[in-house]
Amino acid sequence: MAAMTGTAGTRQGFPETPIGPDDPRYVELVTRGYNRRFTASPDHVQLVYTPAQVAAAVERAVKGGLPLTVRSGGHCFEGLVDDPRFRVLLDVSQMKDVYWDTRLKAFAVESGATVYEMYRALYLGWGVTVPGGVCPDVGVGGHVAGGGYGPLSRRHGLTVDHLYGVEVVVVGADGRARTVVATRERDDPNRELWWAHTGGGGGNFGIVTKYFFRSPGSTGDDPSKALPKPPARLLCSWVNWSWEGMTEADFTRLVKNHAAWHQANSGADSVYAGLHSSLHLNRKVTQSIFLEIRLDATLPNARGLLDSYIAAVSEGVTVPAVPATWEGLWLENSVDLGWVDPTGSDRGRNKGAHMRKPFSDAQIGIIYRALTDPVNQGQGKVYIAAYGCKINTVAPDATAVAQRDSLFKLALGAAWADPAEDDAQVGWLQRLFRDLYAQTGGVPVSNDSQDGGYINYPDPDFKDPAWNTSGVPWSTLYYKGNYPRLQRVKARYDPRNVFGHQLSIEPPA
Secondary structure, rough: OOOOOOOOOOOOOOOOOOEOOOOHHHHHOOOOOOOOOOOOOEEEEOOOHHHHHHHHHHHHHHHHOOOOOEEEOOOOOOOOOOOOOOOEEEEOOOOEEEEEEEEOOOOEEOOOEHHHHHHHHHHHHHOOOOOOOOOOOOOOHHHHHHOOOOOHHHOOOOOHHHEEEEEEEEEOOOOOEEEEEEOOOOOOOOHHHHOOOOOOOOOOOOOOEEEEEEOOOOOOOHHHHOOOOOOOEEEEEEEEEEOOOOOOOHHHHHHHHHHHHOOOHOOOHHHHHHHEEEEEEEEEHHHHEEEEEEEOOOOOOHHHHHHHHHHHHHOOOOOOEEEEEEEEHHOOOOOOOOOOOOOOOOOEEEEEEEOOOOOOOOHHHHHHHHHHHOOOEEEEEEEEOOOOOHHHHHHOOOOOOOOOOOOOOEEEEEOOOHHHHHHHHHHHHHHHHHOHHHHHHHHHHHHOEOOOOOOOOHHHHHHHOOOOOOOOOOHHHHHHHHHHHHHHHHHHHHHOOOOOOOOOOOOOO
């Protein structure tokens, strides 16, 4: 197929005035980040509304020699966007359109839409969705580029498994910006740019203005058949185990039960592909551990399947399981709407990994001791999210997401409110992660039990020899054998290395 250029941006009347520190809107825009440990300090913020405005703003910054970055939802765990070296911040949050593109026969989703805005538009308009995450205010821009996963992924795969194309503003060797549309079609001359956005991470190759979604194998002009249909209703449950009376033996049994059940029920043809859960191993100060469950309520004997799962995870644990279960409509239960941290903990640190096998007894002991540490209290958890099923049917090089045989996605986090606690809380998490992966140099080096990190859980410690003593580069931890290919895409579409951050794809040597 012939190369396609982007849309010209026909909407008129939107402002193009840079917003600087003297403008009261500046503070609103630079503090949009999820983690208050980081605040942006650019010379100006540029709100953009069309691909044409994005291209013009990028070209001005390049011409002026001003390092630039981009923000969509603002949910990045680390200060990749808020890095003080950036002098221009492009904010795409006002680009939120979701519509059926008749030219590509795919759904166009602008990069400033949030995950929930995308779900709502797709479902109410056409009865379809894409399998993405549960945090409603996550921006589509970064979520998709990093791979994307969530409650429907065991049945339908990752978000990027349904990515048909991407519209990106890139910069050539001459410093000129152009808008390119790249698709997964085999004869698309820009196909590698599409591939790089199927898990290569945000802020690496250009600025995404639109994603286009259509499931593999989908044909025809009917939008209602182009993407998966979610279940009409969900059976949900939050199952709590109190820390009061929770011995190390109970804790170990609970974690091992959970892992063993998923080992037995994560095949592509499992009747439980319609179930997603995440085990929240919270610090003892929060008083409880809980299991968050979403199950397709339209399945035959859905309640029986749910009860069987809860019973299997609880078996032999002396602390009783206390489930709060309800059935509700899909859309209102597809994300964690309305949840507010009562502690006001808006500062945080996070780490992530992929698990091919359950934790060893030694690793479970390390987690237990960290969560029950009486000295260093605060909000913190080890989060074990269900993976497998459909996700693991895709080849490691079919998308940029190389981890395709994992049992769980793992996230470790700490959250707090007082800046004076920064060092203590960050240190607690760093030591826990290092001890958990002590056998492989403090990081989850790929082996038969673990399989590296997840770029949407960015971790600067992967680049720090004080915390990564494995000798394995950070890039291998995230991208495995796909990294050289990502570097080639970087060289072709960003030859001046305009787009980058602390964990961005590096140009080839």
